[in-house]
Amino acid sequence: MTQPFDSAQDLTDAPRTGDRQRPKDAATLILTRVRKGAPEVLMGRRAPGHVFMASKWVFPGGRIDRSDFAAASANELPGAEAARLMREVPARRARALALAAVRETFEETGLLLAEPAPAASVAGSWREFRAVGALPDLAALSYVARAITPPGRTRRFDARFFMADARALLHPEPTAGSGELDEIAWLPLAEARALDLPAITRFVLGEVGERLARPHRPLPYVRMVRGRHVVEHQD
DSSP, X not given: OOOOOOHHHHHHHSOOOOOXXXXXXXXXXXXXXXXTTEEEXXXXXXXXXXXXXXXXXXXXXXXXXXXXXXXXXXXXXXXXXXXHHXXXXXXXXXXXXXXXXXXXXXXXXXXXXXXXXXXXXXXXXXXXXXXXXXXXXXGGOEEEEEEEOOTTSSSOEEEEEEEEEXXXXXXXXXXXXXXXXXXEEEEEHHHHTTSOOOHHHHHHHHHHHHHHHOTTOOEEEEEEETTEEEEEEEO
């Protein structure tokens, strides 16, 4: 079963600073594959010196960008995944979140969750993605978890976690990416759990194992209510 969320570890990961800020929309992509009959996930270690979660192992992801609202894609989110997101945000923002997960993964790992397309010249954050001849494959995504960073932290995100099978990648192995992650690797689930992980990453990693067995399980939503972490499961 999924382990309970570790509230004490979460505070250690990102101590309270007293800052007051609204959480920013962000998106994360959990890529999975099977090797020798065992599931693996793609993870990266954040470089030392980061203000937020330095040296921790995480899934690739980051903040939504203005360009994500207008970026082209090869297809759209599956209906059920789009409907889940649109309970929280308008359709345009739901699509932009999915695109942010794909773009950030490319920027941080070099991996393209995409379908081949003619190379195109565009401005903004999608320039390199489109230049290599690819369009984002949103149909490969499943929306699997949501978490809001508690108040008073140096960074606050309203993060949506997506999953996709590595078979949807244009090539299977990561490159150096942007350098934000100083090590990138495919890891067996059991090995990944032994790494130095943020509390939310550890929680979602457990969710990944459950979801590989039961893809349609309710979506967990982690947030702080009246000073306590709460995990709600939503159909």
